[in-house]
Amino acid sequence: MTQAPAGPSRHFVLAAGGTGGHLTPAFALAQELDRRGHHVALVTDERGAAIPGKPDFLPAHVLPAGRFGKNPLKWFSGAKAVWEGRSMALRLFETFEPTAVIGFGGYPALPALLAARKAEVPSVIHEQNAVLGRVNRLLAGGVKAIATAYPDVARLKDAHREKVHLVGNPVRAGVLALREEEFPPFTQDGLLRVLVTGGSQGARVLSEVVPDGLAMLPPALRSRLQVTQQCRPEDLDAVRARYAGHDIPAELGTYFENMAERLADAHLFIGRAGASTIAELTAVGRPAILVPLPIATDDHQAANTREIVKAGGARSIRQNNFSAKELAKQIGALAKRPDTLATAAHAAWNCGRPDAAKDLADLMESFGGDTIQDVIRVGGNNARGATQGQSVAQGAAKEPAR
Structure with a gap:
């Protein structure tokens, strides 16, 4: 345009x-x-x-x-x-x-x-x-x-x-700057870096379910976990105890100022489905397991997940179905092969605007000029660099419309 x-x-x-x-x-x-x-x-x-x-x-x-x-x-x-x-x-x-x-x-x-x-x-x-x-x-x-x-x-x-x-x-400039960077390498024996946030105030359900869900992963995958999780202040000690009991290394905090850097390093995001969260995940290209807030007005968080889920960039789990067992199942499916997460990352990236x-x-x-300028972006708005996170051969199958 x-x-x-x-x-x-x-x-x-x-x-x-x-x-x-x-x-x-x-x-x-x-x-x-x-x-x-x-x-x-x-x-x-x-x-x-x-x-x-x-x-x-x-x-x-x-x-x-x-x-x-x-x-x-x-x-x-x-x-x-x-x-x-x-x-x-x-x-x-x-x-x-x-x-x-x-x-x-x-x-x-x-x-x-x-x-x-x-x-x-x-x-x-x-x-x-x-x-x-x-x-x-x-x-x-x-x-x-x-x-x-x-x-x-x-x-x-x-x-x-x-x-x-x-x-x-629109997303923060620091996040948008990460768009042209490659998806962090994920190998058969390398670390699996997981980022967990529940929005600006955290989410109790994530504190209760995520540590136990990660503990249910196969030992070979669980031993490679590196977790960063945002928690509510009142949940912090309990979540720390859960991870310690499972012998899973985790960095916990109530607020992370350098969230863009943490998102850049992450292989997998777990969290809510607010509009800014989805925009940043698709701007950077990060696969996600999303748990829409059930009390969101008009169930808008569930609606926010539809595009990225349909594209293959995320899995959505309703909160009433969000159990440790279900979470472990979905993580296992995404991380079963090194290229599975990269493929999902590319799908998420293709949804970015x-x-x-x-x-x-x-x-x-356009106001104050002759006509309202048409800025509709139905497709083809993100073709540049469309092989993010994959080889050219891998990315060709999901090349966005031009």
Whole structure:
């Protein structure tokens, strides 16, 4: 795709907050727009302002963002907060004069998008998951474009499909830089490096099941394990005791700052199926065993796994079926031969959309021009270097469409 012609510097507002899953793609887009010479501002909530990773050049404007849960008694206070946030966003727009506003889903994005509609500023929404979220469903009818991370997105009305641009989910620059590196060699007698994470807060089920599942592997494979696992603080001692009892070397922590380096070294990932996790696994090309969060809204984590599982890059296990025995079975199938993991890694890599930040920036730059630029990426967006993790002969069978 041809990049939008260079023009005068523009102003863009990015609205995201609540969780890292919304902020990470916003930060990546901000860096790309800044690289192109534009001015960018972030509208977020208090939780979003505390999430690490915000670029130094990006000013953050903290707005109130109400939530609308199942308790009707809290709806009034939620609506009042959204209205207050909308008024604050309108005042920001008067001075910042944005060319366009983009929201990344979640209630913290709602005030800024409602303000954009009132001020008649073009707006875009980006959906990181394979199911259109509640706030994005509410806003879909009034925005100029809907950017998606997956070709198929559930809960998207047919009337809105003509607005859809498939761009992918932008990932951190440090992770994206690993895309052209080879899958780490895995030999018949070499180490099997396993990375286990449960999202920003960890996951108790992984702490309970993974150590026992790894212990059930055949002795020849178990003796070659090298595990890195993120745990919740309250689970740390129990997980350490489990690994010690199984005589499996494991590095445990509640948070790893150098996650990109650990992902680069890993042969296998085990964890949840959040949008950012899937985006990073497919950007780098790492095989995975995914356990979707069962209480995720609209079961969106299970939907997130479908593309990578269908391609052969991951196995998905529902949490009610996630037992030590089942985990050992799936790991054994992936690691039974040295080339099996590399083949899965290549399949995951082929699902990646490495130009997500660039394509999303192209879409934002199209506002203020003559037409909305088409950045749809159904196939052929990742053909360069398509033999990652394999020999040319091995990769030929799974070469992406050109």
